[in-house]
Amino acid sequence: PKTNSNQGKRLTPTDIRKQKGKEPIVMLTAYTAAMARALDSHVDLLLVGDSLGMVLYGYDNTLKVTIEMMIRHGSAVVRASRHAGVVVDLPFGSYQESPQVAYRNAAMILAETGCSAVKLEGGQEMAETVSFLVQRGVPVMGHIGLTPQYINTIGGFRAQGRTASEAETLKTDAVAISEAGAFAIVAEAMPMETGAAVTKSASASIIGIGAGECCDGQILVTHDILGLAGSFKPRFVKQYVDLDAQMRTAAEDFSKEVRSRSFPNKTYNYQLKRPE
Ligand code: KIV
Numbered sequence: 001p002k003t004n005s006n007q008g009k010r011l012t013p014t015d016i017r018k019q020k021g022k023e024p025i026v027m028l029t030a031y032t033a034a035m036a037r038a039l040d041s042h043v044d045l046l047l048v049g050d051s052l053g054m055v056l057y058g059y060d061n062t063l064k065v066t067i068e069m070m071i072r073h074g075s076a077v078v079r080a081s082r083h084a085g086v087v088v089d090l091p092f093g094s095y096q097e098s099p100q101v102a103y104r105n106a107a108m109i110l111a112e113t114g115c116s117a118v119k120l121e122g123g124q125e126m127a128e129t130v131s132f133l134v135q136r137g138v139p140v141m142g143h144i145g146l147t148p149q150y151i152n153t154i155g156g157f158r159a160q161g162r163t164a165s166e167a168e169t170l171k172t173d174a175v176a177i178s179e180a181g182a183f184a185i186v187a188e189a190m191p192m193e194t195g196a197a198v199t200k201s202a203s204a205s206i207i208g209i210g211a212g213e214c215c216d217g218q219i220l221v222t223h224d225i226l227g228l229a230g231s232f233k234p235r236f237v238k239q240y241v242d243l244d245a246q247m248r249t250a251a252e253d254f255s256k257e258v259r260s261r262s263f264p265n266k267t268y269n270y271q272l273k274r275p276e
Pocket of ligand 1: 029047048049050051052089143186209219221
């Protein structure tokens with residue numbers, strides 16, 4: 001059931017910012033029309049994350065994801081949803097070079113997909129870009145902490161903000177991105193205390209993933225909660241069902257029935273038209 005009061009109308013970045021400190025913000029990733037249809041009424045935001053490179057395409061990281069991929073998947077998710085705001089990730093290399101390059105690519109993604117906002121990774125160093133986009137009509141969600149597009153410089157998928165000075169840097173990042181105009185910020189993989197401090201410092205809504213219970217909202221990768229993401233399972237993932245096991249069972253049953261010629265049978269057959 002929808003829990004947000006804005007039923008019947010797609011939620012906007014402004015609605016999400018207003019939820020800060022009032023109602024928990026619920027966000028899940030979606031990459032296809034089928035996923036969007038199933039999740040739409042249960043969440044406030046759908047993220048067409050560049051995690052699709054890993055969970056849909058089987059890459060080791062998100063660096064090979066392209067703008068074209070984001071546009072295809074983003075359009076499918078927008079078409080198949082009507083309640084949740086849809087945020088599309090700007091892929092690696094599409095925004096880091098300059099605010100102008102970021103604007104050109106973000107505007108194309110916004111126009112081609114009809115999404116509500118784009119998301120980009122980075123702290124204080126991205127504040128100028130966030131401000132450039134927001135001032136020119138592109139709503140932006142930030143992403144700090146463990147930022148998978150920086151995998152080669154942060155040295156792996158590991159928690160951030162575990163020392164006092166790292167936590168202080170993350171607070172400064174959150175405030176800078178928030179003051180630049182981001183309506184929300186994903187805070188990934190940090191101790192609960194750091195997540196709480198970031199949430200308290202920034203006026204943007206903080207959506208945690210492995211950042212503890214004090215954030216303004218929570219997001220998980222949908223393939224992780226469904227048990228479809230393979231063997232790597234970060235500490236912060238709660239798996240709610242095992243669709244991988246169910247898929248294997250369905251395939252096994254289908255295979256047995258085809259081999260034993262018990263499927264198809266008359267229930268699934270078309271009938272000949274009888275001559276009149
Ligand atoms: O790409 C993605 O799915 C993300 C989430 C992990 C927040 O950025």
